[in-house]
Amino acid sequence: MANVSVLNLSKNFGTTTALDRVSFQFEDGKFFALLGPSGSGKTTLLRMIAGFESPDQGSIHIGGKVVDHIPVEKRDIGMVFQNYALFPNMNVQANVGFGLRVRGISGSEMKRLVAEALELVRLSGFDNRQPDQLSGGQRQRVALARAIVTKPRVLLLDEPLSALDRTLRLEMEIELKRIQRDVGITTIFVTHDQEEALTMSDQIGILNEGQLVQHGSPVDIYENPQSVFVARFLGEANLLRGQADGKNVKLEIGGTVKTLSKPAYPQVICSIRPEKISIQKEQEVHRSNGNRVAGRVNEHIFNGTSLTYLVQCGNLVVKVFVQNLSGEVIPPNSSVHLFFRPEDTLVFPDA
Amino acid sequence: MIFLKWISRIYLICILLFLYVPILVMIALSFNESQLYRIPIEWSTRWYEALASNSKLHSATLNSLTVALLSTCLSTLMGTAVALAFFRHDFRAKRLLQVMIFPPITIPWLIIGTAMLVFFFWVGIGRGLHAMILGHVALSLPYVVIVVSARLKSFDSALEDAAKSLGASYWQTTFWVTVPWLMPGIIAAALFAFAVSLDQFVISYFLAAPGFTTLPVEIYTAIRKGFTPEINAISTLVIFLSMLLLLGVSRFYRFGGRN
Ligand SMILES: Nc1ncnc2c1ncn2[C@@H]1O[C@H](COP(=O)(O)OP(=O)(O)O)[C@@H](O)[C@H]1O
Ligand SMILES: [Mg+2]
Numbered sequence: 001m002a003n004v005s006v007l008n009l010s011k012n013f014g015t016t017t018a019l020d021r022v023s024f025q026f027e028d029g030k031f032f033a034l035l036g037p038s039g040s041g042k043t044t045l046l047r048m049i050a051g052f053e054s055p056d057q058g059s060i061h062i063g064g065k066v067v068d069h070i071p072v073e074k075r076d077i078g079m080v081f082q083n084y085a086l087f088p089n090m091n092v093q094a095n096v097g098f099g100l101r102v103r104g105i106s107g108s109e110m111k112r113l114v115a116e117a118l119e120l121v122r123l124s125g126f127d128n129r130q131p132d133q134l135s136g137g138q139r140q141r142v143a144l145a146r147a148i149v150t151k152p153r154v155l156l157l158d159e160p161l162s163a164l165d166r167t168l169r170l171e172m173e174i175e176l177k178r179i180q181r182d183v184g185i186t187t188i189f190v191t192h193d194q195e196e197a198l199t200m201s202d203q204i205g206i207l208n209e210g211q212l213v214q215h216g217s218p219v220d221i222y223e224n225p226q227s228v229f230v231a232r233f234l235g236e237a238n239l240l241r242g243q244a245d246g247k248n249v250k251l252e253i254g255g256t257v258k259t260l261s262k263p264a265y266p267q268v269i270c271s272i273r274p275e276k277i278s279i280q281k282e283q284e285v286h287r288s289n290g291n292r293v294a295g296r297v298n299e300h301i302f303n304g305t306s307l308t309y310l311v312q313c314g315n316l317v318v319k320v321f322v323q324n325l326s327g328e329v330i331p332p333n334s335s336v337h338l339f340f341r342p343e344d345t346l347v348f349p350d351a
Numbered sequence: 352m353i354f355l356k357w358i359s360r361i362y363l364i365c366i367l368l369f370l371y372v373p374i375l376v377m378i379a380l381s382f383n384e385s386q387l388y389r390i391p392i393e394w395s396t397r398w399y400e401a402l403a404s405n406s407k408l409h410s411a412t413l414n415s416l417t418v419a420l421l422s423t424c425l426s427t428l429m430g431t432a433v434a435l436a437f438f439r440h441d442f443r444a445k446r447l448l449q450v451m452i453f454p455p456i457t458i459p460w461l462i463i464g465t466a467m468l469v470f471f472f473w474v475g476i477g478r479g480l481h482a483m484i485l486g487h488v489a490l491s492l493p494y495v496v497i498v499v500s501a502r503l504k505s506f507d508s509a510l511e512d513a514a515k516s517l518g519a520s521y522w523q524t525t526f527w528v529t530v531p532w533l534m535p536g537i538i539a540a541a542l543f544a545f546a547v548s549l550d551q552f553v554i555s556y557f558l559a560a561p562g563f564t565t566l567p568v569e570i571y572t573a574i575r576k577g578f579t580p581e582i583n584a585i586s587t588l589v590i591f592l593s594m595l596l597l598l599g600v601s602r603f604y605r606f607g608g609r610n
Contacts, residue, residue, distance in 0.1 A: 050516060072515040079516035085509040089531045098527075099517035150518065 002063030033197035036207030078147030253314030258342035381583035411569035422487035430495025491544035502536025
């Protein structure tokens, strides 16, 4: 186990900038998610840590030592690929034992370690299966067992769950997290799925166009996004344009709101999460503190535990999540007021 | 539509007849007692017996097999390495090199043979076994590169990445992961190379030395001196060997489409 740090990494492919001066510290034994839209440089960063790509600039440390000139096979990493990359000419045992064989471990010692790893991923007894006799989820587990059987210093995963269907993915998320906790290995997990990143990781780094735009714990990033991009990419956000008006913001859709911080630009965007908004029928309004916006219900989506309202406010549709406490539903076309706290009203410059 | 279907069937039958009738006639005549192609055929294995005591044909056959075996080993090794290099690396002039592999297929053998003969004499290699092996390697190399490259097209290079991430060196990755996966392609390529060498006449003719000929060259010489049904017999044997090789190739190599 070891911590990994990347310092000022840059990489260009021709004229595309895949990574732009990325610095980050991956702490020992923690689970990190690298989250970003497709093409944001996640794979490039991961492959660079593994040693498959060399940076144009910057350096990488594993366990406190510079590894810039150490080839992949000497970096002591474990990696799980998007399509598992199991060796098709080898059975499960040979696949999992590959890294051991390379290290000169064979015979009963190899068998013991392979059995241990297979037990960890709950595939005991699958030793003699061929990869094409396994389901997607099982292949995934074999790939994971193969990557950790050599007890590498860091585990790298590139969208390992994206090829699985939804139920299996949720199951594997839990499994992966359990295994990571059991083994205590520093893990870097690449994904474009925000839910995956939120539920699994200790720390999230968000990449956009090759830059690390924000990092922190899931709660921290979710509650305190530093930009409109992050607010919108991680979770959902209602974005309301407005103009700074002293300490307040005058919204384009009407109404003036107080924000968490004082608006520092004349043109701003306010961001409010749908679950931080409460909704009341106009006739029944009994709250007056906090921010308030008037609107009319367009439609609602009922899914048992909660309700989603789409509320027309001016020319904008605002999304509101409500817990199903009363069992009452506000019908479409009702005039409503939306309430939200100033602390939940984040303000960003309008680019 | 039905009309077209029949036309195409007849066409196919014509092609098959055109291809196989001469061969079938030759096989039939090799079992004919008469030397003068008298019909009806009288069954006899006389010409095959005659083969057994024809030491010239024996040594020519042995030479053919030696050249085929050695040149196949060399060209399979080299051709696989070339295909792997093209697959793994991007380098300047790669395209040009890829194109330059092919002339042995496109340039007439007569011209290549002449060029080789002149060149080999010029650098002092001369004619004979080693010259012929060199010539046949040059000829079969493009086939090996093509067949192995075709197999590599469906190779997932993530497998090599996976092997390296698990600590495998360049050679371990090559011999434990890539080559085993390529094996059907490599075997097909080797059979191809073997067949190319075995069937080669023009270049062998140029590079044959007095006292060192191959079977096709020996057959040609024999025909020029005067035809005997012995030639039918040896040709029949060669045909069966070639067919066997072809069966071997088709076992490992998909000819276009899926089968
Ligand atoms: N080998 C490559 N050659 C050229 N461009 C590449 C290569 N690898 C990545 N890129 C480019 O770099 C950018 C980042 O790619 P990548 O790291 O794969 O993104 P992600 O994994 O976040 O989807 C993309 O614009 C991509 O097209
Ligand atoms: Mg990617």
